[in-house]
Amino acid sequence: MSQSLEGKIAAITGAASGIGLATTEALIAAGATVVMVDYDEAALAKEIARLGEKAVAQVTNLIDPDSCAAMVPEILKKVDHIDILYCNAGTYIGGDLVETDSATIDRMLNLNVNAVMKNVREVTPHMIERGTGDIVVTCSIAGHFPTYWEPVYSGSKWAITSFVQGMRRQMIPHGIRVAQVSPGPVISALLADWPKENLRKAKESGSLIEASEVADAVMYILTRDRTVTIRDMLVLPTNFDRV
Template sequence: MSVSLDGKIAVITGAASGIGLATTEKLLAAGATVVMVDRNEKALDELVARLGPRAVAQVTDLLDFDSCNAMVPEILQKVDHIDILYCNAGTYIGGDLVDTDPATIDRMLNLNVNAVMKNVHAVVPHMSERKTGDIIVTCSIAGHFPAYWEPIYTSSKWAITCFVQTMRRQMIPHGVRVGQVSPGPVVSALLADWPEENLRKAKEAGALIDPEEVADAVEYMLTRKRTVTIRDMIVLPTAFDRV
């Protein structure tokens, strides 16, 4: 059974591009107001002008301690409440461990893991008080098996899988649903460091999906009746044969 998102207020991180933008457009079309969180102020300004009055810009740098901590309080000065938090922002490191550096590792773990935990920590009291809410996190198929070609990224997504599924259990008594969407490779900026030949072959083989496919999955999760939780939705390109 599908329920309406009309009038709901959603917050989406990493909303200026990729999965975040596709999900913003999907939820706006369903009647929701969407607070678009991103560090790219120029892109946000252009997007909210195009998307209309139910798209609200929130400039936040999730890698900046103070900016990240201020995100939820600043949003609650712009909207009455938060029905949905979709923690989507993230980054990617592929390849062998020895081919990266400590600063890059720190940045990825801070964005993929720490920022998610801090955003959820900030919104939980608000949702618990209201006895309702939805929290969804973009995980990855890499959070379900040891992807040896991307050990740092995979480790971050295993951490997020654990965090989401423990928080799901914690929040049941408070009326807040918590779940994750786990895509396979998506056509997005996260694949910018893929070798061009690998990217070309993956596209030609149909081993990549578009961000809109993930947005569809998120909408499906959010539109289930309150007695149903989609704890994890794995969305794969049909030709993806690595798992």
């Protein structure tokens, strides 16, 4: 059974573009208010002006420890509560391990793993007190098999799969659902680091999906009856044949 999201309040990280923006648009269309979290203040201002009063700006740099720690408290000064936290922000590293450097690896792990864990930790006391809530995390198909052409990225998503599924079990007694969505390659800025030849072939073969199609999956997760948890949803381009 589908449940209404009318009047719900969501916070989405990485909300100024890509999957985060597409999900913001879908939630607002369903009657929710969305706190759009992003480090790009100019992009946020542009989207807030377009989306109207149901969109609320929250400028946060998730890889800055102080800014990350302040995110949930600052959101709760702008809205009464948080029904939904969607940890979507992330970055990508492709290619062989020796082709990257330690600073880039640190940045990826801080955003893809550490910030997610911190955001979830900060919101759970609030949701536990209310006895309800939804936490969704953007994982990846790369978090489900050894993706040899992007081992750093894949490793970060394997970590998130383990974290999300562990937290799902911890939160069951508190009425909080924890889930992840695991897309295949999505047409977004994250693919800017893909080898150009791989990207060209993927586009030509139809092996990429739109951000809106991932947003559709997130909406399905969020609108299930409270007695149902979609623990993970894999969303792949039909022609994606690498797994």
